[in-house]
Amino acid sequence: MTLLFLKLLLAHLVADFVIQPLKWIKDKEQKAFASTGLILHASVHAVLYAIAFSFNPDYWLGFAILVVSHYLIDGFKCMAGRYADNYSLPESFINRRTFFVIDQVLHLAIIAFVVSLYFTGISEWVIPQEKILALIIAVLLLTRVSSIIIKVLISRWAPLNVYDGDHSLANAGSFIGMLERLFIFVFILSGNWHGIGFLLAAKSVFRFGDLKEAHDRKLTEYILIGTLISFGLAIAVGLAYLYLI
Structure with missing residues (x-):
């Protein structure tokens, strides 16, 4: 089944x-x-x-x-x-x-x-073949699927200047989100939940300068919503995978 x-x-x-x-x-x-x-x-x-x-x-x-x-x-x-x-x-x-x-x-x-x-x-119990499939699905959920879900959910709040790509690498935000969710997945599988806190703190430090200079409350809230959804999805996938195997 x-x-x-x-x-x-x-x-x-x-x-x-x-x-x-x-x-x-x-x-x-x-x-x-x-x-x-x-x-x-x-x-x-x-x-x-x-x-x-x-x-x-x-x-x-x-x-x-x-x-x-x-x-x-x-x-x-x-x-x-x-x-x-x-x-x-x-x-x-x-x-x-x-x-x-x-x-x-x-x-x-x-x-x-x-x-x-x-x-x-x-x-x-789950046989090895099912574990492999479950891992493939988890990685897919943490990368491409989550990116689309987050984009769909928060698109209504996107500030105009969030689309200004003159000072940003192409698709950088999407790749950063994928990497952070994969890191969270690894932290959960290895039992290092404190790593998620360090990851969130590190992201906050790097984002602080941009948000301080932007003086844009909407942009700050937009980034915060996206981050929390991203972390929530990653934790949910990690817990579901652990439960399955």
Whole structure:
């Protein structure tokens, strides 16, 4: 049960966060169910789910549920997103960020449901192959997936000057976030929780000069929110991994 769930979860994360081009996303947001990008995206999921099921025809029902549900959920999410952009208030919770979270929760729930169709018991231990898959998923969650989640969640508060890249390395903030989450993951696995405190203190020291010179309370709050979400996600992934293995 655990192995199949991890395979399907890995397939979902790769298809949704790693190999989905930006032009597919924009095409989906503009055309919803009429989007070629949505069809291609669902096709990628179909291929990866087939691989996860080892092309075993016995899993045809679960495969069909996953592919069709993904197409429908993404299509309705894009339709709802367009409606929210056109009619919701700026501070409303009904926006693309809300639909993004609902979308991911539904996908994960359906994966769990499909796995439950074929298994009734829960494994009490994890075989090495599952540990490897769990580690790959954890690293993926800590890097690419977390970066996208954080960007989606805090985009509504982004100050205008946060996009000024004249004095910053390209994508530096994203890579710094990935590295800090990986460090936190290692600290948790090794039992060195105090390392997380040192990491947070070090980041605060390096950021202090920028924030002091900026005299921008919004920028300070924006960075603080992003940092806390980043640390929270890393701790959650680390604890989940420890619980699993």
